[in-house]
Amino acid sequence: VLAACGIDxxxxxxxxxxxxxxxxxxxxxxxxxxxxxxxxxxxWLRHYGFGAFQAPSVVGGL
Incomplete structure (x- = not known):
């Protein structure tokens, strides 16, 4: 990381x-x-309430 920023x-x-x-x-x-x-x-996804296509969007909100 440092070398990529030009730091020795x-x-x-x-x-x-x-x-x-x-x-x-x-x-x-x-x-x-x-x-x-x-x-x-x-x-695991169902246990925590995450749906396969549940993703936040700008239109739908968080």
């Missing part, structure tokens, strides 16, 4: 982190493991 990684160190939408959903719904978001288990 041999001279400087960096730390990167992020708060993605998955992490926010984990906090909201009390989901303990991030990997379950990507397993495509329909039972």
């Amino acid at each position: 990684p041999n001279e400087y160190q960096g730390f990167a982190f992020g708060m993605g939408i998955e992490r926010i959903a984990m906090l909201k719904y009390g989901i303990p493991d991030l990997r379950t978001f990507f397993e495509s288990d329909l039972r």
